[in-house]
Amino acid sequence: xxxxxxxxxxxxxxxxxxxxxxxxxxxxxxxxxxxxxxxxxxxxxxxxxxxxxxxxxxxxxxxxxxxxxxxxxxxxxxxxxxxxxxxxxxxxxxxxxxxxxxxxxxxxxxxxxxxxxxxxxxxxxxxxxxxxxxxxxxxxxxxxxxxxxxxxxxxxxxxxxxxxxxxxxxxxxxxxxxxxxxxxxxxxxxxxxxxxxxxxxxxxxxxxxxxxxxxxxxxxxxxxxxxxxxxxxxxxxxxxxxxxxxxxxxxxxxxxxxxxxxxxxxxxxxxxxxxxxxxxxxxxxxxxxxxxxxxxxxxxxxxxxxxxxxxxxxxxxxxxxxxxxxxxxxxxxxxxxxxxxxxxxxxxxxxxxxxxxxxxxxxxxxxxxxxxxxxxxxxxxxxxxxxxxxxx
Amino acid sequence: xxxxxxxxxxxxxxxxxxxxxxxxxxxxxxxxxxxxxxxxxxxxxxxxxxxxxxxxxxxxxxxxxxxxxxxxxxxxxxxxxxxxxxxxxxxxxxxxxxxxxxxxxxxxxxxxxxxxxxxxxxxxxxxxxxxxxxxxxxxxxxxxxxxxxxxxxxxxxxxxxxxxxxxxxxxxxxxxxxxxxxxxxxxxxxxxxxxxxxxxxxxxxxxxxxxxxxxxxxxxxxxxxxxxxxxxxxxxxxxxxxxxxxxxxxxxxxxxxxxxxxxxxxxxxxxxxxxxxxxxxxxxxxxxxxxxxxxxxxxxxxxxxxxxxxxxxxxxxxxxxxxxxxxxxxxxxxxxxxxxxxxxxxxxxxxxxxxxxxxxxxxxxxx
Numbered sequence: 001x002x003x004x005x006x007x008x009x010x011x012x013x014x015x016x017x018x019x020x021x022x023x024x025x026x027x028x029x030x031x032x033x034x035x036x037x038x039x040x041x042x043x044x045x046x047x048x049x050x051x052x053x054x055x056x057x058x059x060x061x062x063x064x065x066x067x068x069x070x071x072x073x074x075x076x077x078x079x080x081x082x083x084x085x086x087x088x089x090x091x092x093x094x095x096x097x098x099x100x101x102x103x104x105x106x107x108x109x110x111x112x113x114x115x116x117x118x119x120x121x122x123x124x125x126x127x128x129x130x131x132x133x134x135x136x137x138x139x140x141x142x143x144x145x146x147x148x149x150x151x152x153x154x155x156x157x158x159x160x161x162x163x164x165x166x167x168x169x170x171x172x173x174x175x176x177x178x179x180x181x182x183x184x185x186x187x188x189x190x191x192x193x194x195x196x197x198x199x200x201x202x203x204x205x206x207x208x209x210x211x212x213x214x215x216x217x218x219x220x221x222x223x224x225x226x227x228x229x230x231x232x233x234x235x236x237x238x239x240x241x242x243x244x245x246x247x248x249x250x251x252x253x254x255x256x257x258x259x260x261x262x263x264x265x266x267x268x269x270x271x272x273x274x275x276x277x278x279x280x281x282x283x284x285x286x287x288x289x290x291x292x293x294x295x296x297x298x299x300x301x302x303x304x305x306x307x308x309x310x311x312x313x314x315x316x317x318x319x320x321x322x323x324x325x326x327x328x329x330x331x332x333x334x335x336x337x338x339x340x341x342x343x344x345x346x347x348x349x350x351x352x353x354x355x356x357x358x359x360x361x362x363x364x365x366x367x368x369x370x371x372x373x374x375x376x377x378x379x380x381x382x383x384x385x386x387x388x389x390x391x392x
Numbered sequence: 393x394x395x396x397x398x399x400x401x402x403x404x405x406x407x408x409x410x411x412x413x414x415x416x417x418x419x420x421x422x423x424x425x426x427x428x429x430x431x432x433x434x435x436x437x438x439x440x441x442x443x444x445x446x447x448x449x450x451x452x453x454x455x456x457x458x459x460x461x462x463x464x465x466x467x468x469x470x471x472x473x474x475x476x477x478x479x480x481x482x483x484x485x486x487x488x489x490x491x492x493x494x495x496x497x498x499x500x501x502x503x504x505x506x507x508x509x510x511x512x513x514x515x516x517x518x519x520x521x522x523x524x525x526x527x528x529x530x531x532x533x534x535x536x537x538x539x540x541x542x543x544x545x546x547x548x549x550x551x552x553x554x555x556x557x558x559x560x561x562x563x564x565x566x567x568x569x570x571x572x573x574x575x576x577x578x579x580x581x582x583x584x585x586x587x588x589x590x591x592x593x594x595x596x597x598x599x600x601x602x603x604x605x606x607x608x609x610x611x612x613x614x615x616x617x618x619x620x621x622x623x624x625x626x627x628x629x630x631x632x633x634x635x636x637x638x639x640x641x642x643x644x645x646x647x648x649x650x651x652x653x654x655x656x657x658x659x660x661x662x663x664x665x666x667x668x669x670x671x672x673x674x675x676x677x678x679x680x681x682x683x684x685x686x687x688x689x690x691x692x693x694x695x696x697x698x699x700x701x702x703x704x705x706x707x708x709x710x711x712x713x714x715x716x717x718x719x720x721x722x723x724x725x726x727x728x729x730x731x732x733x734x735x736x737x738x739x740x741x742x743x744x745x746x747x748x749x750x751x752x753x754x755x756x757x758x759x
Binding site for chain 1: 418419420429430434579580581582583586592593595597598599600601604605608609611612613614615616689693694696699707722725732736739743
């Protein structure tokens with residue numbers, strides 16, 4: 001019986017999967033390449049016909065507009081790049097504060113969905129359903145309207161003890177006067193964090209060797225606070241506060257949060273916390289009852305069971321969707337342009353209208369958000385890997 | 393000498409766990425903190441609700457009369473603003489006497505959408521209905537046929553525009569998303585990287601920047617002198633944006649399909665596309681229906697952003713109706729509450745549908 005030789009594999013045939021793959025990819029790249037060339041060609045042609053200048057050189061010329069609120073001093077004569085920088089700082093400011101607050105509110109909401117009290121459960125449910133089913137833009141517009149039209153004017157500002165004021169001019173509150181004491185307190189806190197971290201590592205090592213349990217929360221916290229207080233005392237224990245004072249239409253001293261900032265922050269926090277609440281609820285729900293019961297039968301207290309058994313497992317489910325909520329919050333902060341908070345989109349929009357450099361301005365917006373998104377995603381992925389199941 | 397019979401005391405009856413009173417006891421006054429919470433919330437309700445009731449209902453003005461509203465300001469809501477500006481809020485700048493056209497077109501479209509959501513109607517004629525109703529929608533809205541006056545797209549507005557952008561946004565994004573999701577899991581490196589770059593690029597930027605691009609940069613991309621209508625540009629922007637998010641949802645479903653399914657299909661001699669079409673996608677897509685519904689809700693809410701590039705959908709139409717009218721401008725908050733209610737009704741209905749369908753899909757797994 002003759003052995004039948006298999007048909008010779010022909011590499012340059014349509015029947016070869018590898019060959020087909022190469023062809024498909026070449027076609028796809030060709031189509032995309034042509035598309036990019038076509039769009040670029042049209043853009044250049046359009047710019048030539050309309051006499052549009054291009055390039056980022058405009059960043060160096062004076063901006064010519066004022067910005068409502070900035071961390072650093074800015075005036076109309078400063079160049080565009082400084083205006084963009086101010087916008088980026090404003091975006092990050094509202095995003096970071098928003099993320100912290102939304103995490104706190106959202107976690108409370110998520111835990112509230114498991115409360116023993118039926119009214120608390122119901123309220124948390126109603127909150128989540130209401131806030132996530134109404135567009136964020138609409139919520140921002142509404143908060144802005146409420147903060148600017150329903151609050152009294154500055155002269156009749158609502159106040160607590162004449163140190164905190166709330167009016168349609170914003171929210172004024174006292175801040176400590178920056179000096180040596182505060183600087184040393186900051187340094188002390190940083191040193192404290194380092195010592196506390198070292199202590200924590202040592203305590204965990206001791207626990208693994210001897211089984212002796214040491215506090216991993218209270219003692220490190222005490223170290224950090226103690227070090228900060230020590231720095232403050234070394235700096236002469238200053239107690240000066242800058243307290244806002246209202247004189248007619250102007251406020252002097254203290255710090256101010258403008259109505260625009262408050263509206264953006266409030267809108268973002270309330271909207272995102274509804275989503276975070278759902279994320280946390282799903283995370284807690286994903287840990288089976290048996291885990292809590294097993295922890296209890298091993299003699300762990302309720303708090304220990306939560307901290308050592310339930311939370312680490314819930315976090316594994318919570319972190320990935322939480323990351324995307326953080327990114328959503330950051331991206332949604334771009335809607336600040338609708339109510340005039342000078343974030344990076346708003347600055348870019350103004351610059352675009354003034355200079356006509358649409359491509360450049362939109363490229364800057366996209367670059368800023370891409371950098372933020374990709375770096376946040378990278379950090380959260382790292383944290384996620386750390387808390388993922390360690391499989392053997 | 394017989395002892396007198398004495399019965400022992402009866403055992404206490406078991407604690408009742410059913411009914412209203414025991415429910416209240418466990419759910420409202422289970423322990424000290426729970427009782428405190430209940431009482432605190434009730435106290436707050438007693439403090440605030442009567443005021444809210446008096447503002448929103450008891451002292452509210454329903455008459456579309458700005459003077460009456462002005463007098464009631466501070467004590468009662470002015471729902472009259474909604475009555476007065478109803479047409480402008482709901483239909484935007486669409487010519488007043490022709491507003492039956494968007495009404496009819498939107499009703500047809502919504503009816504079609506609802507029919508498409510009900511299993512009973514999943515018949516071949518439904519596809520035919522789509523082919524008929526979609527062009528009918530644009531013909532009714534745009535006019536220029538059968539003696540209907542032509543209405544340019546920049547006069548389209550209000551709820552019809554919102555529903556239209558959301559519907560066509562998702563209908564166009566969905567097939568693109570499936571292709572991109574398959575591409576991201578493809579073995580061909582060039583195709584995979586293209587899909588990854590597209591998805592990550594789009595997901596990394598806010599929708600507003602995509603809309604800016606559609607409105608400011610798109611005209612530059614087209615051949616000199618030719619620029620598509622702003623509505624089409626915005627629709628393309630929304631489609632490309634939501635396709636990236638949808639693709640990730642679909643990828644979640646694809647990843648959940650065990651490898652054995654694909655291997656079995658290949659050993660039966662099915663080609664790549666046959667495998668995807670007959671084995672992988674039916675299972676994967678059924679699994680991610682809730683995620684797809686969530687994307688739909690997100691797109692519906694996101695259509696409000698086109699206001700920022702000067703299109704007057706529901707949110708924009710409200711601004712259009714009230715910003716230029718000094719008599720009614722003070723009652724904008726009532727207008728906002730009205731469109732909030734519209735958005736809420738649509739989104740909440742969709743999320744309920746999503747829950748229902750989740751149950752339907754899960755039914756095959758319970759025995």
